[in-house]
């Protein structure tokens with residue numbers, strides 16, 4: 001299954017740190033991670049940091065899956081508002097979930113600050129605007145919960161939003177502890193650290209997920225890989241039977257613009273909105289803008305350049321309507337699969353059916369934040385350490 005069609009942007013900005021051999025023989029690893037995207041890379045980083053023997057296997061190349069299609073807006077706020085989670089899972093669990101995300105954002109920031117290579121990681125505030133006047137009350141209710149639990153957020157009325165950011169919308173929330181990143185560079189930098197810590201990598205090695213037992217899995221070439229524990233970090237490549245009825249695939253569209261001279265808007269804040277599916281955009285180094293949206297239900301991609309260009313233009317036109325002075329053109333445009341869950345939560349933790357098997361699937365919009373949280377949860381599960389958030393995102397829920 002293809003994860004992306006069209007031309008993505010980030011993988012053009014940096015060469016891979018290394019290339020890795022394919023697996024030609026039977027093999028054993030204490031911890032085996034399937035998938036070298038953001039999830040597998042962060043899990044390898046966390047686990048190798050505590051001295052564990054880790055191997056990552058990818059059917060293609062490290063970081064070239066959905067992670068290089070990622071637009072790189074990292075936020076603690078989820079696609080599902082805190083207040084919406086209150087209605088779905090109760091206030092206590094909603095608070096815990098948002099706390100997990102805020103802590104994960106701070107952990108990502110700390111990791112990024114220690115990486116020697118450039119990763120495009122930069123703290124940025126986010127503006128979450130009400131798409132219509134009807135959504136203002138929703139935003140006010142959201143703010144009341146964020147304020148109650150001391151999350152970093154401020155309510156901006158129409159006038160303040162326009163005066164500060166030039167955005168003509170009914171109201172917004174400003175949040176911070178958020179960040180932008182070049183996800184491909186970030187993965188490459190982490191991979192370099194993982195190699196120093198002894199993580200082993202194999203690329204161009206697909207495993208047959210249907211051959212999975214509690215102690216081994218087969219590669220498509222018939223090699224047996226045994227393990228003590230396996231982490232399935234295959235992103236949106238497959239909807240596992242454990243997730244039956246709980247998740248679905250969408251397709252989504254994204255663009256990178258050609259560089260422009262001059263300023264975009266105040267503080268280059270990242271912008272998104274209450275409408276679903278939502279439009280989201282940010283700036284990128286070198287005077288570019290990265291944007292995405294227009295999600296539609298779809299279990300496959302069309303590989304249709306005309307569609308990708310047309311949808312990309314729709315995204316750009318919406319942004320130009322907000323900032324008419326911007327004279328921007330599309331450089332790259334892509335179309336990607338995107339996994340969402342019915343309850344708005346990712347799937348991270350032990351398989352309900354097989355011992356030693358863990359899922360790290362960051363479905364939903366701020367997947368990078370979930371990849372970080374899931375890496376910590378799985379580390380705790382492997383170590384037998386209680387984790388305050390594991391029950392909320394467990395795949396068996």
Ligand SMILES: Cc1cc2nc3c(=O)[nH]c(=O)nc-3n(C[C@H](O)[C@H](O)[C@H](O)COP(=O)(O)OP(=O)(O)OC[C@H]3O[C@@H](n4cnc5c(N)ncnc54)[C@H](O)[C@@H]3O)c2cc1C
Nearest residue numbers: 035037038039059065066067070071072073207235367368
């Ligand atoms: C257009 C778009 C925009 C997005 N924007 C954002 C954003 O702004 N912020 C954010 O936080 N998140 C965003 N996301 C979500 C984010 O990209 C995902 O959460 C993240 O990429 C998931 O990482 P992953 O490692 O789970 O998946 P991937 O990066 O897809 O990695 C999975 C890897 O598993 C490998 N694999 C799959 N099956 C097998 C197999 N059988 N054998 C071996 N290897 C296998 C694949 O080759 C792949 O490399 C966006 C996603 C899309 C598509």
